[in-house]
Amino acid sequence: MEKTTSYIIGGSVFLIDESAYKMLSDYLNRIESHIKQSAGKDEILKDIESRIAEILQGKVNAGKQTITTADAEEVMKVMGMPEDFAVGESSSAGNIPPDSGSYLRYKRFFRDPDHKVIFGVCSGISHHFGIDPIWLRLAFGLSLFIGGFGIFLYLLLAIIIPKAKTAADRMDMQGEKMDTHNMSEKLEDEIAGIKDKLYNLKSDAEKLKNKGTAWYTDTSGKNIFRNPPANSANVIVNVAKGIVKFFAFLIAVVMTCIFLMLFFSTWSGVNIIHIHEPGGRWLRYSIQNIFTLFTITGSLKANILAGLFLFFGVPVIALIVHSVKIRFFATTSFSWFNWIAAFVWIAGILLLFSGVSLLFAHFSVSGTTTKTLDFSSGKRHSIYVKVKENESEIVLSNDSLNLYISDEEIISRNPKLHIIASVDSSYHLNMERAGLGITKREAETSADGIEYQYILQDSVLNLPSRFYLAPSTPWRKQKLDVTLEVPIKDTVYLQPSIEKILGLSIQGGNYEKWLMTKEGLQRKQESPM
Amino acid sequence: MRKGVLEYCILAILSDKEAYPSEIIERLKEVNLLVVEGTLYPLLMRLKNEGRLSYRFIESPSGPPRKYYQLTPEGTIYFDALHNSWGELVKSVESITKIYKSINQ
Numbered sequence: 001m002e003k004t005t006s007y008i009i010g011g012s013v014f015l016i017d018e019s020a021y022k023m024l025s026d027y028l029n030r031i032e033s034h035i036k037q038s039a040g041k042d043e044i045l046k047d048i049e050s051r052i053a054e055i056l057q058g059k060v061n062a063g064k065q066t067i068t069t070a071d072a073e074e075v076m077k078v079m080g081m082p083e084d085f086a087v088g089e090s091s092s093a094g095n096i097p098p099d100s101g102s103y104l105r106y107k108r109f110f111r112d113p114d115h116k117v118i119f120g121v122c123s124g125i126s127h128h129f130g131i132d133p134i135w136l137r138l139a140f141g142l143s144l145f146i147g148g149f150g151i152f153l154y155l156l157l158a159i160i161i162p163k164a165k166t167a168a169d170r171m172d173m174q175g176e177k178m179d180t181h182n183m184s185e186k187l188e189d190e191i192a193g194i195k196d197k198l199y200n201l202k203s204d205a206e207k208l209k210n211k212g213t214a215w216y217t218d219t220s221g222k223n224i225f226r227n228p229p230a231n232s233a234n235v236i237v238n239v240a241k242g243i244v245k246f247f248a249f250l251i252a253v254v255m256t257c258i259f260l261m262l263f264f265s266t267w268s269g270v271n272i273i274h275i276h277e278p279g280g281r282w283l284r285y286s287i288q289n290i291f292t293l294f295t296i297t298g299s300l301k302a303n304i305l306a307g308l309f310l311f312f313g314v315p316v317i318a319l320i321v322h323s324v325k326i327r328f329f330a331t332t333s334f335s336w337f338n339w340i341a342a343f344v345w346i347a348g349i350l351l352l353f354s355g356v357s358l359l360f361a362h363f364s365v366s367g368t369t370t371k372t373l374d375f376s377s378g379k380r381h382s383i384y385v386k387v388k389e390n391e392s393e394i395v396l397s398n399d400s401l402n403l404y405i406s407d408e409e410i411i412s413r414n415p416k417l418h419i420i421a422s423v424d425s426s427y428h429l430n431m432e433r434a435g436l437g438i439t440k441r442e443a444e445t446s447a448d449g450i451e452y453q454y455i456l457q458d459s460v461l462n463l464p465s466r467f468y469l470a471p472s473t474p475w476r477k478q479k480l481d482v483t484l485e486v487p488i489k490d491t492v493y494l495q496p497s498i499e500k501i502l503g504l505s506i507q508g509g510n511y512e513k514w515l516m517t518k519e520g521l522q523r524k525q526e527s528p529m
Numbered sequence: 530m531r532k533g534v535l536e537y538c539i540l541a542i543l544s545d546k547e548a549y550p551s552e553i554i555e556r557l558k559e560v561n562l563l564v565v566e567g568t569l570y571p572l573l574m575r576l577k578n579e580g581r582l583s584y585r586f587i588e589s590p591s592g593p594p595r596k597y598y599q600l601t602p603e604g605t606i607y608f609d610a611l612h613n614s615w616g617e618l619v620k621s622v623e624s625i626t627k628i629y630k631s632i633n634q
Contacts, residue, residue, distance in 0.1 A: 011593050031567070040574045047570050047596065051550065054592040061591065080565025 004066055010046075010053025014060065016067040023072040024052070030082035044085075051079065110164035110173040118242035119158040127173050141249055252319050259312040303355035310348020314341055363436045363477060367443030373429040377459045382491035383427065384460045384511065385419075385484070387498045412466040415452065415480035417501040419492060419521050422485035429454070429461070430483040436476040449473025450480050465500055486516040491524070536572065537615055538562060540600065540608040543582070547599035573598060581607050 007016040007024070016024075031048060035041045055075050056067055064071065112123035115133070122136040143150030164173045318341045325334055377383055422428055435446030449470045455462040467480045482501075486492055493511040494502070504521070513524040542548060542556050550569055557564050576582040581604030586594040600608065 035571060039578050044570045044574050047550070047574075048566065050593045050595075051566055051570075054551075054589075057592045078566065080567030082567070084565060085567040085571060 007067065009056070010050040012053045012057060014053075014056050014067050015065060017069060020067050020069045020072040023069060024075065027072075027076055027082065031085050034082045034085045048079065108169075108172040109161060110169055111158070111161045112170075112173065113163050113165075114170075117245070118238070119154075120163065121154055121157045121161065124161055124164075124173065125157075141246070141253075144246075144250065252315065255312050256316045256319075259309075259316050262308055262312060300355060300358055303351050304359070307348050307350075307352025307355050310344060311352055314345040314348060317341070362438050362442075362474075364438060365440050365443050366434060366436050367440045367447055368432055368434040369444055369447045370433070371431045373431075373456070374426055375429070375456060376426050377487075377490065380459050381487075381489070382459060382493065383484075383486065384493040384495075385498055386460060386462045386495050387501065388455075388462050388464045412468045413478070413480070414465060414501050415463075415467050415482050416503070417463065417498065418481065418483045419502070419516075420483060420485055421516055421518065421520060422487045425487045427487065428483075428485040429456075430481075430485070432481040432483070434479045434481070436478075443476070446473060446476040446478060450478050452480060452482070454482075463498075463501070465497070486521075488516055488518055490516050492516055492521060532572075534615075535562070535564065535568070536576070537608075537611045539569075539572065539576075540581070540604065540611065543598055543600050544605070544608055547585075547597045549587075549595040549597050553598075576604070580604075 003018045004015050005018055005021055007014045007021055009024075028045070028049070032041070032045060035044055052075055055078060056071065059067070059071055109128050110124050111120035112127060113120050115123040117123075117137065122133040122140070125131065125136055126133040140150040140154055143153075164170045318338075321337065321341075322334070431452060433447040433450040435443050435449070437443035437446050450467050450473075451470050452467040453464055461484070463482065467478075469475065469478065492514040494504075494514055495511055499505060514521050515524045516522075538557060539553060542553055548556070550566065550573065554564055554566065554569060573582060577584065577598075581601055582598050583601050584596045584598045587597050589595045
């Protein structure tokens with residue numbers, strides 16, 4: 001007594017013998033593999049299942065309790081043999097051998113030479129696993145940033161995985177069953193390919209005829225350049241093309257990142273520029289801050305910003321537009337867009353260029369102003385020089401620029417101190433301020449913006465370690481030279497902290513004793529106080 | 530050739546009124562054109578995808594709802610074209626075979 005089971009098909013349930021069940025499910029599977037290429041094959045299958053259900057229901061209504069193999073055979077006779085199910089095929093007149101019932105359930109792993117970008121690795125993988133090759137290419141490309149192991153993996157795969165050469169290979173790659181039906185399709189493709197090759201052969205023969213000339217006129221009257229010869233060269237060219245494509249992709253990604261950074265930072269004021277402070281803190285500045293800091297304002301700022309945006313943004317936008325175009329509007333010509341994009345991009349470069357050169361022009365001419373303070377030390381014939389350290393922390397310093405930027409966004413710098421002999425018997429404190437500008441006038445104004453608050457009390461000269469720029473004085477690489485003229489034979493007591501601005505090394509804890517001589521400042525031999 | 534003719538006949542059947550696949554098979558059997566479901570369904574699907582047929586579901590007393598196919602306006606145009614081609618083909622074939630039949634009599 002055979003086992004019965006329940007069979008759900010076309011929305012109805014039937015009691016069925018197990019052998020009949022196997023027959024019908026095999027039958028449906030074979031039909032499915034035959035109509036694989038048809039559009040709407042899922043719907044066709046549904047229709048077929050509904051029809052089978054209808055037939056079976058008819059039998060049940062006529063009194064049959066369980067579906068038997070005889071019923072299954074009848075269904076198959078009514079519906080037809082699976083071979084007949086393919087669209088566009090002639091009806092079965094026995095000229096096609098019946099389906100053996102076995103079909104290629106697994107796919108062989110090949111590289112696909114017909115859909116390759118470099119070596120067809122991604123296309124091959126996509127056939128085998130059903131993933132769209134775009135994701136795989138993206139993954140390989142992104143892996144470049146994470147240590148670049150993707151390149152090695154890719155090349156390894158390219159060497160290991162064989163290329164699908166023959167029609168049989170290609171069909172195995174895509175998992176198609178090889179029999180007369182598919183064979184004829186593939187053969188037609190092959191024939192078309194051979195026709196192309198024949199055509200190429202013909203034009204190659206023509207080229208041979210015209211050997212020795214760099215270009216020649218072919219039968220259609222066109223001028224053609226000679227083809228590069230040998231096959232090994234082509235392989236190298238292919239690899240080179242692949243590498244170039246990789247790098248173009250890289251550059252595009254980097255530009256996009258910069259562009260996005262610029263975009264968000266400028267509009268939202270988010271602090272994106274990070275500078276590491278010697279003390280170990282990280283400083284954050286936004287683009288706006290940087291501009292304000294160096295007092296780049298108004299049209300100059302607009303120019304530079306616009307130039308930056310266009311320079312980074314246009315390639316990114318062009319890339320996006322072209323990707324969309326390839327995906328959706330493959331056949332339309334976009335040359336006008338390319339022209340406009342190139343034009344705008346060049347305009348951006350020019351803007352950037354002009355903005356930056358204008359910026360540099362502000363640093364071209366120098367000017368100085370000087371202030372002098374004369375005083376005497378009275379009977380003491382000595383002077384103490386202290387350096388007033390700043391209360392506010394140093395938050396940013398750059399040794400080459402010698403620039404300090406504090407939390408309040410004020411720029412300050414160390415002055416340079418010189419101590420030399422005075423030509424007379426009085427002390428003189430000279431402050432020479434220098435600045436840069438686009439004209440001498442502007443340079444001098446920028447020099448005047450230097451603020452230096454020294455304090456002279458009794459014989460103690462208290463010098464700040466830094467000078468500041470008055471508010472609304474733009475930064476123009478201002479410098480301050482402070483010269484202290486000391487009468488000869490007077491003693492100069494120097495505090496160690498003065499090293500920073502004096503350029504002499506001071507020993508000792510508190511003050512070191514120095515003497516002003518005809519030859520300049522010299523260390524006194526006595527031990528420090 | 531049989532496939533093209535089949536298409537023509539199916540459209541002819543549907544030009545009269547809408548019908549479901551089993552019905553179409555019955556009609557064809559009546560005039561000795563033997564066709565199985567397997568050949569018909571993909572053909573109907575293709576015609577539908579080409580916009581020449583449309584279908585609607587009608588409940589059936591003996592099972593799942595049935596798909597009733599009908600000609601679309603575009604299908605009607607296509608059918609008329611096929612009709613003309615068929616007519617011309619028949620004329621040409623008949624005139625040639627008439628000549629050679631009489632020679633071989």
